[in-house]
Every structure is written in C-alpha cells, then in structure tokens.
Amino acid sequence: MRSWLFALPLLVAGTVHAQERHLGFRLDPSAAIRIHNLVGTTTVIGWDRDSADIVARVPAGGGRLYAGGIGDAAKIGVEGQDPSRMPGSDLTIRVPADARVWIKSASAAVRVESMVGEVEAVAVTGELRLAGSPRVALLETIDGNVSVQGIAGVLRVRAGSGTVTIDDPKGQRGDVSVTSVQGGITLAAPVLLTARLETVSGDIEVRGHLSGSGRLDLETHGGDVHLALAPPVDARLELTSVAGDVVTVIDGRETRRGAGTVSLLVGAAGKKGGAQVTARTFKGTIRVDSNASR
Numbered sequence: 001m002r003s004w005l006f007a008l009p010l011l012v013a014g015t016v017h018a019q020e021r022h023l024g025f026r027l028d029p030s031a032a033i034r035i036h037n038l039v040g041t042t043t044v045i046g047w048d049r050d051s052a053d054i055v056a057r058v059p060a061g062g063g064r065l066y067a068g069g070i071g072d073a074a075k076i077g078v079e080g081q082d083p084s085r086m087p088g089s090d091l092t093i094r095v096p097a098d099a100r101v102w103i104k105s106a107s108a109a110v111r112v113e114s115m116v117g118e119v120e121a122v123a124v125t126g127e128l129r130l131a132g133s134p135r136v137a138l139l140e141t142i143d144g145n146v147s148v149q150g151i152a153g154v155l156r157v158r159a160g161s162g163t164v165t166i167d168d169p170k171g172q173r174g175d176v177s178v179t180s181v182q183g184g185i186t187l188a189a190p191v192l193l194t195a196r197l198e199t200v201s202g203d204i205e206v207r208g209h210l211s212g213s214g215r216l217d218l219e220t221h222g223g224d225v226h227l228a229l230a231p232p233v234d235a236r237l238e239l240t241s242v243a244g245d246v247v248t249v250i251d252g253r254e255t256r257r258g259a260g261t262v263s264l265l266v267g268a269a270g271k272k273g274g275a276q277v278t279a280r281t282f283k284g285t286i287r288v289d290s291n292a293s294r
Contacts (some may be wrong), residue, residue: 021065021245023089025055028072029096030117036077040088040104042249046114046132052076053094059087082105096280109144113214127162154178159183162203184223190230192216199223205286210235215274224284233290235268235275251290266290 015141016184025131027033029050035042039062047053052074058065065079068116078089083106086192103110105123112119113127115134123141131285133151145162148155157164171191178185178195184202187195192208194215201222209230210216218225224244229235238263239246247256279286 009186010250020056021056021058022256023067024051024055025067026051026071027069027074027096027099029098030100031069031072031074031096032100033069033074033076033095033102035091035101036075036079036102036292037089037091038078038081038083039108040078041109041111042100042103042105043092043111044103044113044119045094046099046116047090047094048097049094050096055092055097056089056093058089059093062089063262067088077104081106114124122214127281134180201237210275210277212273212275214277216275216277216279219281220279220284221282222284223282225279225286227279227288229290231286231290232267233275235265235277237262237264237266237288238276238278239264239288240280241284241286242282244281246282247285247287249287249289256287 001184027050030070052069054067054076056065056129058078063086066079067076082141097115100118102119104124107125110121111129113131115132115200115270118136119134119159120138121128123144126142127144128139128141129147131140131149136155137152138156139262140158141162143162144158146157146159146164148166150169151168151173155174157175157178159180163183164178164180164185168188169188171189176195176276178197180199180202182201185199186205187197188207190208190216192210196217197204198219202220203223204220205226206216207228210233212234228252240275241259243259245256246262251261276279
C-alpha cells in the first residue's frame with residue numbers, strides 16, 4: 001500500500017486550538033486512505049457507510065489538521081508536527097470497512113477496529129492495537145507493543161523491543177508471521193494453523209489446539225519456548241535447544257532431556273500426516289505441554 005500516490009483537494013484547518021473539529025466526505029467502499037499523525041492517538045474504525053467521518057482534537061501548537069478525498073482515495077492527518085516538542089493530537093476516524101488503510105505514527109498510539117480490508121500501520125515508539133478480521137494486516141513498530149485480537153487472513157508483524165500478543169478467540173485461520181528483536185511473542189487461539197514466530201532474545205509462547213494440517217515454526221536465540229497444545233495432538237515435533245533443556249509433558253508424563261534435538265511423533269502423526277512443529281532456541285528451554293489422551 002506504500003507505492004500509490006495521488007493528488008486530491010485538502011480541507012485544511014488553520015491553526016487549531018483546543019476545540020474539537022468534525023469533518024466528513026464520501027468515499028468508495030474500497031478506497032485507499034493515508035493517515036498521518038505522529039503524536040497523540042489515532043483510532044480507525046471500519047463501518048458500513050461509503051464515507052469518512054473524522055473527529056479531531058488538535059491542541060494549540062500541535063500542528064495543522066488536513067482531510068480530503070476524491071472517492072477512491074483520501075488523505076487525513078496533522079502536518080507540521082514535531083514529535084520531540086509538540087503536544088499530541090487525537091484523531092477518531094471512521095472509514096468504509098473494506099477500505100485499504102495506511103497509518104503512520106511516531107509515538108502516537110494506533111488503534112484499528114472492525115476493518116475487513118487491508119491495514120498497514122507503522123510506528124516508532126507508539127503502541128499498535130488491532131481488533132477485527134482484515135484480509136491483510138501489516139504492523140511494524142520499533143519500540144512499541146503490538147496487540148492483535150481477531151482473525152486476519154494474512155498477518156505480518158515486525159517489532160523491536162516491544163511485546164507482540166496475538167489473541168484470537170474464534171480460532172487463528174490465517175497465515176501469521178512475527179519477527180521481534182527483544183520482545184516476547186504470544187499466540188493464543190482455539191485452532192492454530194500456520195505461524196512463523198521469530199525473536200532474538202524474547203520468549204515465545206503458543207497456546208491452543210493444533211490443526212491436523214497445522215505448521216508452527218518457532219525460533220529464539222536467548223529466550224524460552226513454551227507450547228501448550230490442547231488435545232488431541234497429532235503432530236511431528238522437532239525440538240532443538242543448543243544450551244538448554246527440552247521438556248515434554250504428554251499424557252501427564254514428563255520427560256526432560258538436555259541440550260540437543262528431540263524428534264517426536266505424537267498421536268496419529270505419521271499414519272495420516274499430522275501437524276508439523278519446529279522449535280529452536282540457543283540458550284533457552286523448550287517445553288511442550290499437552291494433556292492429550294489416546
């Protein structure tokens with residue numbers, strides 16, 4: 001979504017004081033929308049109307065509000081901001097749920113709800129929160145935390161020192177890929193399908209039922225890996241810890257092994273395919289818990 005450019009008329013407010021402003025205009029259902037707010041909060045909510053509705057609070061000295069669109073494209077945001085000195089602006093923006101949205105932040109917290117189209121959000125220290133079921137979600141922050149609740153067809157997350165938490169109460173149906181440097185990664189869902197989770201020094205935790213065709217690829221250098229798999233489990237497990245332990249608790253029976261690689265077939269795996277789990281850590285411990293009974 002970063003590659004398209006367009007020209008459109010802007011409705012530019014002058015220097016905005018501490019009052020609230022309310023703007024709106026028509027948009028196509030699948031419009032491409034760029035949103036720019038470096039400091040403060042940005043909330044984007046998908047709705048079933050072919051229009052954008054903007055409620056903005058830009059304090060004195062906080063920059064200039066602009067907003068405008070031409071049906072299939074729009075720009076909304078605050079210009080002239082200095083993240084190191086200026087007070088933050090609060091934007092609440094409703095857009096067509098099927099729109100393609102690109103959001104830029106520095107320290108501003110970004111919250112996205114009820115979108116079914118495409119979402120891309122980029123921040124430096126700002127927190128990113130996504131709730132809903134977009135077709136595609138691309139989230140990137142250097143030092144902020146990332147929180148995802150819901151189903152995404154394709155989810156890509158890149159983080160630095162912040163934590164990444166993915167909690168899908170209805171079942172993880174899409175393709176998940178998370179890369180982090182220092183922060184831990186947590187994935188929880190009733191049904192787990194495809195996930196690739198990688199962090200340098202953070203811990204990785206995965207909770208849920210692994211689909212028979214599921215694929216989990218988990219890797220950390222300095223952290224621990226913990227899998228809590230709900231029964232029944234039919235999976236091939238390839239677990240490697242270079243300097244730590246590998247612990248498995250299957251059917252209530254605990255087995256602890258030292259450094260090295262442990263290969264296991266659990267349940268009916270091998271007879272009818274089964275899921276594939278690969279977990280690797282250099283310094284940490286790998287633990288797999290399952291109360292599956294067969």
